[in-house]
Amino acid sequence: GEDVEQSLFLSVREGDSSVINCTYTDSSSTYLYWYKQEPGAGLQLLTYIFSNMDMKQDQRLTVLLNKKDKHLSLRIADTQTGDSAIYFCAERPYGSGNTGKLIFGQGTTLQVKP
Amino acid sequence: AAGVIQSPRHLIKEKRETATLKCYPIPRHDTVYWYQQGPGQDPQFLISFYEKMQSDKGSIPDRFSAQQFSDYHSELNMSSLELGDSALYFCASSTGLAGGTQYFGPGTRLTVL
Numbered sequence: 001g002e003d004v005e006q007s008l009f010l011s012v013r014e015g016d017s018s019v020i021n022c023t024y025t026d027s028s029s030t031y032l033y034w035y036k037q038e039p040g041a042g043l044q045l046l047t048y049i050f051s052n053m054d055m056k057q058d059q060r061l062t063v064l065l066n067k068k069d070k071h072l073s074l075r076i077a078d079t080q081t082g083d084s085a086i087y088f089c090a091e092r093p094y095g096s097g098n099t100g101k102l103i104f105g106q107g108t109t110l111q112v113k114p
Numbered sequence: 115a116a117g118v119i120q121s122p123r124h125l126i127k128e129k130r131e132t133a134t135l136k137c138y139p140i141p142r143h144d145t146v147y148w149y150q151q152g153p154g155q156d157p158q159f160l161i162s163f164y165e166k167m168q169s170d171k172g173s174i175p176d177r178f179s180a181q182q183f184s185d186y187h188s189e190l191n192m193s194s195l196e197l198g199d200s201a202l203y204f205c206a207s208s209t210g211l212a213g214g215t216q217y218f219g220p221g222t223r224l225t226v227l
Contacts, residue, residue, distance in 0.1 A: 031215075033215075033216075035218070040223075041220065041221075042204065042218050042219060042220040042221050043157070043204065043206075043218040044218075045215065045216075045217060045218070048215060088156060088157070092216075094212065095212075098212055099162060099164070099169045099170035099211065099212065100145065100147070100162065100169075100170075100208065100210075100211070100212050100214065100216070101147060101159040101162060101170055101172060102147070102149075102157070102159065102206075102216060103159070104156040104157050104158075105156060106155075106156050107156050
C-alpha cells in the first residue's frame with residue numbers, strides 16, 4: 001500500500017533556506033502535494049507536482065522530485081518567522097481505480113529562529 | 115475566492131452523544147472528502163463522495179455515517195461518541211471522480227468529554 005514518510009522536525013535561522021524532505025512508496029503515477037498547517041488551523045495548499053516532472057518553482061518555494069528514489073523535497077528560500085508551521089507532504093495516486101484520497105506524511109515541524 | 119466552509123468550527127459533546135458536522139464545498143466542486151486529524155497526528159482519510167454517491171471509504175468507524183446532498187454539501191454524522199473521537203475534522207473539495215487538487219476547509223474541532 002501507499003506510505004509517505006517525513007522527518008519530524010527542522011530548525012533554521014531567519015533568512016536561511018529550509019529544505020523539508022519526504023519519501024513515498026506508490027509505484028504508479030501520482031500527484032504529490034505540500035500543505036502548510038499553522039497551530040489549530042486548516043491545511044493550506046502550497047504547491048504540487050506530478051510524478052512525471054522533476055522540479056517546480058513558485059516564488060520562494062522550489063519542489064524537487066527524484067522519481068528513482070521516490071524522494072520529494074520542498075525548499076523555502078529566505079525563510080521567515082511566519083513560515084513556522086507544520087508542513088505535510090501528501091500523495092494522491094492517479095489512474096484507474098483511484099478516487100483521489102490523499103495519503104499524508106507525519107508532518108515536519110519547521111521552527112524559524114529570529 | 116470562495117473557500118470550503120465547515121460548521122460548526124468548534125463542538126463539545128459528552129460521551130455517547132451524537133454530532134453532525136457540515137461541509138459546503140467550493141462552488142462547482144462535485145467531490146467532497148472527509149479527514150480526521152487526531153492530536154499531533156497527520157490527517158487520515160475517512161470517506162469521500164462524488165456527485166452525491168460514496169466514492170471511497172477509509173478508516174471510518176461504523177458509528178459514523180455521511181452523505182452528500184443535491185446541493186453538493188456534505189454532512190458527517192457521528193453517534194455514540196467516544197473520547198477517542200476528539201479530533202479536528204477536515205472537509206476538502208475538488209472536481210472529478212479521480213480527485214483533482216483538494217482544497218481544505220478550516221476544520222471542525224470536536225471535543226468529547
